[in-house]
Amino acid sequence: MKDxxxxVFDVFGTVVDWRSGVARALAEFLPARGGAHLDPFAVADAWRRRYQPAMEECRAGRRPFTRLDVLHRENLELVLKDHGVDLASCTEADLDHLNRAWHRLDPWPDVLLGLSRLRRKYFLAPASNGNILLLANMAKRAGIPWDAVLGAEATQAYKPQREAYTRTAEILGLAPHQVCLVAAHNGDLRAARKAGLASAFVARPTEHGPAQGTDLVAEDPWDCVAESFVDLAAKLDC
Structure with missing residues (x-):
């Protein structure tokens, strides 16, 4: 880590608790549209399960790069149909507001203090599959202190494509080894390391709920392993 x-940070799951935030928005949306019987967390999980397949269409070249807000909106309509919600009962404004639940996610409790300490020493930016407006709105609402808002729209690549990592370093005018990805996902870190970036793992054992069975521990010898962003700051002498 000396260089x-x-x-740069994975955002969904690492910086913010996407599941609780999306479920909160669904809990407000569903009852008035015949979905009072639905579990908002289960619907949030179903929405999230469509995330990787939708991006894979772009990664595989079967579809031009399409920003995440558009993919989320398409997936939302599919998920609502799957759960018996009558889309004819929803206005465009209703659906747009619900889709922007991803703009209104809350950071984990350690994030703001940890980032404020890390920012004393390092340049901080998201390295997310989110688009710029989504990430900027999220940061403004939550007070996340990024030095720049980067992500898939800036790199025109979705993680774990190599370009998502190397182009992030290029945008910053740095060599890959001068950039460290911070993530709660071992697979994301493996792809970043393969692209030449340094790696830091911070576990988020409830990202997918209380029964989560993946990414509970660091599975590889990452450059830094921390229990929280505050712990990460301490380990990096911030």
Missing amino acids: VQAL
């Missing part, structure tokens, strides 16, 4: 000048 690292910038920390």
